[in-house]
Amino acid sequence: MPQKQGTPALQDIADWAYAPAPQATDVVRIAPENGLFIGGEFVPAADGRQFATVNPATEEPLAQVAEAGQADVDRAVAAAAAAYEQVWRPMPGRERAKYLYRIARIIQERAREFAVLESLDNGKPIRESRDVDVPLAAAHFFYYAGWADKLEYAGLGPAPQPLGVAGQVIPWNFPLLMAAWKLAPALAAGNTCVLKPAETTPLTALLLAEVCQQAGLPPGVVNVLTGDGAAGAALVAHPGVRKVAFTGSTEVGKEIAAAVAGTGKKLTLELGGKAANIVFDDAPVDQAVEGIVGGIFFNQGHVCCAGSRLLVQESVAEPVLDRLRRRVATLRLGDPLDKNTDVGAINSRAQLDKIRELSDSGQEEGAERWSPPCELPERGFWFPPTIFTGVSQSHRIAREEIFGPVLSVLTFRTPEEAVAKANNTPYGLSAGIWTDKGSRILWMAKRLRAGVVWANTFNKFDPASPFGGYRESGYGREGGRHGLAAYLDA
Numbered sequence: 278m279p280q281k282q283g284t285p286a287l288q289d290i291a292d293w294a295y296a297p298a299p300q301a302t303d304v305v306r307i308a309p310e311n312g313l314f315i316g317g318e319f320v321p322a323a324d325g326r327q328f329a330t331v332n333p334a335t336e337e338p339l340a341q342v343a344e345a346g347q348a349d350v351d352r353a354v355a356a357a358a359a360a361y362e363q364v365w366r367p368m369p370g371r372e373r374a375k376y377l378y379r380i381a382r383i384i385q386e387r388a389r390e391f392a393v394l395e396s397l398d399n400g401k402p403i404r405e406s407r408d409v410d411v412p413l414a415a416a417h418f419f420y421y422a423g424w425a426d427k428l429e430y431a432g433l434g435p436a437p438q439p440l441g442v443a444g445q446v447i448p449w450n451f452p453l454l455m456a457a458w459k460l461a462p463a464l465a466a467g468n469t470c471v472l473k474p475a476e477t478t479p480l481t482a483l484l485l486a487e488v489c490q491q492a493g494l495p496p497g498v499v500n501v502l503t504g505d506g507a508a509g510a511a512l513v514a515h516p517g518v519r520k521v522a523f524t525g526s527t528e529v530g531k532e533i534a535a536a537v538a539g540t541g542k543k544l545t546l547e548l549g550g551k552a553a554n555i556v557f558d559d560a561p562v563d564q565a566v567e568g569i570v571g572g573i574f575f576n577q578g579h580v581c582c583a584g585s586r587l588l589v590q591e592s593v594a595e596p597v598l599d600r601l602r603r604r605v606a607t608l609r610l611g612d613p614l615d616k617n618t619d620v621g622a623i624n625s626r627a628q629l630d631k632i633r634e635l636s637d638s639g640q641e642e643g644a645e646r647w648s649p650p651c652e653l654p655e656r657g658f659w660f661p662p663t664i665f666t667g668v669s670q671s672h673r674i675a676r677e678e679i680f681g682p683v684l685s686v687l688t689f690r691t692p693e694e695a696v697a698k699a700n701n702t703p704y705g706l707s708a709g710i711w712t713d714k715g716s717r718i719l720w721m722a723k724r725l726r727a728g729v730v731w732a733n734t735f736n737k738f739d740p741a742s743p744f745g746g747y748r749e750s751g752y753g754r755e756g757g758r759h760g761l762a763a764y765l766d767a
């Protein structure tokens with residue numbers, strides 16, 4: 278297609294050179310072997326088993342990490358139960374708050390260390406771990422510290438009581454942030470915790486355990502068990518656990534729901550999503566394009582609430598897609614520790630295989646695939662930002678969560694059609710609306726079946742604002758006052 282005068286070609290945009298701006302890694306010391314955090318100490322697994330955690334950008338092993346088994350789960354739950362009865366439950370809320378404030382401040386003080394470690398272990402760009410993950414994790418502890426002495430004013434009854442030991446299992450896409458989402462409200466409410474991070478990203482949870490030690494948190498109040506799905510399953514099934522909080526795939530969420538059914542354990546599930554990001558013809562296009570890009574390419578699309586289905590009004594589809602392609606061509610993919618990088622590494626080979634398989638199915642089913650000119654590094658796990666047009670609702674790429682930097686574009690003509698298409702999914706986690714009209718935002722938001730609806734923005738998080746889904750995206754809320762309810766017997 279001939280270029281308009283003064284408009285650079287996509288290849289020229291992709292070729293714009295930036296001098297490298299690498300983040301130094303000497304702020305982090307990674308121990309070659311890392312234990313489980315039980316009863317305030319780092320200890321090896323009872324059977325001595327370990328596994329390697331790998332830098333997904335280079336495939337180099339970063340460290341060996343202890344692999345928890347049933348005996349370790351028993352030890353950790355016992356430590357948490359003892360700390361609950363003897364220390365944490367009897368402690369006045371205003372005293373608990375001091376520990377949470379302390380943890381928050383230490384996260385801030387050690388922010389660069391956390392950010393570098395997160396990018397090394399997860400593959401996400403340092404810009405995101407530094408500017409999003411770590412500040413938000415600290416903000417969660419600050420926020421819930423404020424609630425610890427005000428639980429009776431949270432609107433959850435006059436004397437809400439903690440539940441006991443919380444078993445918490447988290448995924449690999451926001452390892453530190455998910456740990457903060459789980460630990461902060463649980464601790465503020467007076468529960469003690471056993472946290473199991475994902476097997477591919479255990480390191481920042483272990484650094485957070487070190488921060489708990491540094492903050493003088495009483496032993497056993499927080500325990501961290503590194504390991505795989507078997508450790509997670511043993512934790513949620515443990516009879517000493519009174520509350521289960523899980524973030525991860527819908528498939529595993531269903532297994533957990535079945536495992537805890539009838540046990541009396543309180544359960545929250547934060548699962549997958551396939552959000553619609555809906556752009557009307559009166560939307561400010563540049564702003565919407567930024568929102569579309571942030572919605573799907575932030576964190577390589579490893580985001581449960583990612584705007585992975587773009588619904589664009591037919592009359593503006595061509596100009597919006599044209600600008601979108603030009604913007605995507607400016608994204609810089611590569612070294613997660615380079616401060617210029619927008620798109621980092623895919624977290625694991627298994628996840629890369631899943632993204633490839635689903636993307637290939639999109640092509641096979643007849644959608645049109647596009648990626649900007651973009652060189653992928655030779656080592657590590659990489660996938661280019663990808664846009665599929667000509668997608669129909671029956672295509673797998675319109676129905677299944679890809680959990681990668683892949684956008685499926687569909688069009689609509691009327692608001693009713695947009696609602697019908699947006700809701701045509703088994704998930705219900707998030708949605709976005711881009712329009713100039715406030716009345717249309719309200720009309721749409723009322724009809725969209727999603728836990729979070731953003732208007733003229735996307736992927737915005739705040740500890741004061743509840744987050745969660747329904748249908749196959751799970752149930753229960755994290756964040757805000759609502760996030761406390763999950764950890765109180767109110």
Ligand code: NAD
Binds near residue numbers: 509511524529546746
């Ligand atoms: P996953 O379900 O495979 O694993 C999540 C965690 O569960 C890991 O720690 C894993 O070791 C553990 N686990 C695996 N099998 C288990 C079992 N049988 N019992 C107990 N624990 C078990 O998910 P993932 O691939 O690590 O993460 C990606 C998924 O997480 C995506 O579907 C994404 O949408 C979802 N997610 C949801 C939210 C949300 O808030 N709704 C946030 C982030 C990620």
